Amino acid sequence: MSGAWHPGDRVPAEHELMVEFDCSRMTVNRALSALADAGFVERRRRAGTVVARPRRQMAAIEIPDIEAQVEAAGARYRLETLSVDRIDGAAAPAVARLEGAAEVLAIVCRHHGDGVFALEERWINLDAVPRAAGVDFGRVAPGRWLLDYVPWTEGDYRIAAVAADPRLTVPADTPCLSFERWTSRGGQTITYVRQVFPGGFALTAGGSG
Amino acid sequence: MSGAWHPGDRVPAEHELMVEFDCSRMTVNRALSALADAGFVERRRRAGTVVARPRRQMAAIEIPDIEAQVEAAGARYRLETLSVDRIDGAAAPAVARLEGAAEVLAIVCRHHGDGVFALEERWINLDAVPRAAGVDFGRVAPGRWLLDYVPWTEGDYRIAAVAADPRLTVPADTPCLSFERWTSRGGQTITYVRQVFPGGFALTAGGSG
DNA sequence: TAGTGGTCTAGACCACAGC
DNA sequence: CTGTGGTCTAGACCACTAG
DSSP states (O other), X not given: OOSOSOTTOEEOOHHHHHHHTTOOHHHHHHHHHHHHHTTSEEEETTTEEEEOOOOSEEEEEEEOOHHHHHHHTTOOOEEEEEEEEEEEGGGSOGGGOOTTOXXXXXXXXEEEESEEEEEEEEEEETTTOGXXXXXXXXXXXXXXXXXXXXXXXXXXXXXXXXXXXXXXXXXXXXXXEEEEEEEEETTEEEEEEEEEEESEEOOOEEEEO | OOSXXXXXXXXXXXXXXXXXXXXXXXXHHHHHHHHHHTTSEEEETTTXXXXXXXXXXXXXXXXXXXXXXXXXXXXXXEEEEEEEEEEEXXXXXXXXXXXXXXXXXXXXXXXXXXXXXXXXXXXXXXXXXXXXXGOOTTTSOHXXXXXXXXXXXXXXXXXXXXXXXXXXOSOTTOOEEEEEEEEEETTEEEEEEEEEEXXXXXOOEEEEO
């Protein structure tokens, strides 16, 4: 972190650090493995450990659900559900990647804080989450419900700037942030959501390189 | 990952798993610690290990530099540097958080791929990176140079949608993605950058919850 | 083929926090 | 007080790969 070691520099071998720090090889290995996981060094058998050449920037972002975002901004949250429909999987838009699903729940809602905070269009795979059919999404936001009740293992995200959607009731020339997310578990898509935020929001993140 | 264990469920203690899987406690501990680091379980002394209640969505995003993005899209990259100025730290915009710096390098450039890809405004703290004063930023993009030569330990990011900047030479009503980044090491701000992309770009990410 | 990291073991002592 | 996880040790065998 001080920058004293430069990318490509050789890090002493485990047995040398073991002597230098008077500890066992297991302890050295755990430390170096942690550095390797964090991307600070690269390790290869026989070749040894070298300071990593940062090739890309990595960051861990934390995505609070919308209700938490609104409340963090000091406003009171209100959900307005525009429609909830049970449709055939083939009727879902292709972008949702839900072609294989027999039944899909299609939800459109608005999140309000101090004004309209976000528009959300969501498709839930009822084959993967049958319980969702019995939930009153007029009262609980789909994102919150899924977060609480449906574990997931893979997520894909896409962030882009788009023009305002008329359903946001903001001036048509307001630049908006589009946040898309595909959530799946074991290769099966659980839900696809597209959220549109007027103006944007902050993603706090950390990282190193 | 199968969802068979629900949030709050108790995970067997290390000595039980040791018997079940016929391995040493160290091995069990490493597995459970990895699961805890990944956020799948929570561990507390005496209380034991339980399946975590996902409270928020976390994702690790990978941010390639612009040159790599352009080339990944199949276009040829070209850098156009509009201005490079050595200024007083006090003259940098407050948002750059560079008030303490004696000297700052202010750079404005355009990244071209198939058309204008991005506009970049960057401020580099010359107190922290004196070598930057000798670099020809008309030939090498500041982001690429910094990535190669300046290690960093903390990064903050902000993503928002904004109107088009005239310097992007795209229609004024084109929604654009603004990507801001503060990079620091040991509490000292190294660089602040604001990049504006017409339309947006994809951030591929992974995560679990 | 020898040097390096990857991983496991059996045992130990300790810190912490429910009971 | 006691059950739990946190961490360390000394030693071992193995996998990979650069020279």
